[in-house]
Amino acid sequence: MAAPDRLPPIPPADYTPEQEEAAADFRRRRGVEPFGPYAPLMRSPKVMIDVEALGRRLRYGSCLSENLKELAICQVARSWSQQFEWSVHAMEAEKAGVSKEILAAVAEGRRPDGMSADEALIYDAVAELLATKRWSDTTYNRIVARHGEQGAVEIPTLVGIYSLLAMVLNVARTPADGAEGLSRWPE
CATH class of the missing domain: 1.20.1290 (AhpD-like)
Structure with missing residues (x-):
């Protein structure tokens, strides 16, 4: 049995203003609430946005196929x-x-x-x-x-x-x- 999730998704109703701003930015780009690694990263909203931007750049704009x-x-x-x-x-x-x-x-x-x-x-x-x-x-x-x-x-x-x-x-x-x-x- 897997260990319990330590940093599960934060319910949107519980977002801080900074988290809501980061989540809104994420939703504009991805069309969904922060998920996967972005859910725990929401504890540091600015880091989450920066990490997501670099990951997106490499995943969708790389020189690799x-x-x-x-x-x-x-x-x-x-x-x-x-x-x-x-x-x-x-x-x-x-x-x-x-x-x-x-x-x-x-x-x-x-x-x-x-x-x-x-x-x-x-x-x-x-x-x-x-x-x-x-x-x-x-x-x-x-x-x-x-x-x-x-x-x-x-x-x-x-x-x-x-x-x-x-x-x-x-x-x-x-x-x-x-x-x-x-x-x-x-x-």
């Missing part, structure tokens, strides 16, 4: 054993064309077989960044050759913002949006 972004986000979710992030982004990855076999391997914590060259490059670059906290010259040069210097900035930023969201979700114990798709790694 949808399948590559979602593959990277799934790797971050796996690295943090983050159930909510996985439940949302594994579904998005599949819609974007990432195969079920690749997602199953990521969920199991192993390098997938059968990836395209672009998927393998992103998988390896994200895995290296998560494991070593940096890129080798070889990886950096491969990323720049394929995605330019913009990619060399956006990929670690994508990993960073989704790591931040995963940490917030894990601290808050936000439940998955559906069935939990990841086995928990030992803590």
Whole structure:
């Protein structure tokens, strides 16, 4: 049984004026009340707005294709054993064309077989960044050759913002949006 949510959504009737302003801004952009990581972040409304803006920029305006972004986000979710992030982004990855076999391997914590060259490059670059906290010259040069210097900035930023969201979700114990798709790694 999952532990109780520490920072559940705040009922809109209980918002402070700052929270109401942040929630209204969120609703204008997303059409819904703050959810997922944004629900706990509402305890710091200005941070929530800034984090949401960067996440939105990287998710919807990146130099990476949808399948590559979602593959990277799934790797971050796996690295943090983050159930909510996985439940949302594994579904998005599949819609974007990432195969079920690749997602199953990521969920199991192993390098997938059968990836395209672009998927393998992103998988390896994200895995290296998560494991070593940096890129080798070889990886950096491969990323720049394929995605330019913009990619060399956006990929670690994508990993960073989704790591931040995963940490917030894990601290808050936000439940998955559906069935939990990841086995928990030992803590």
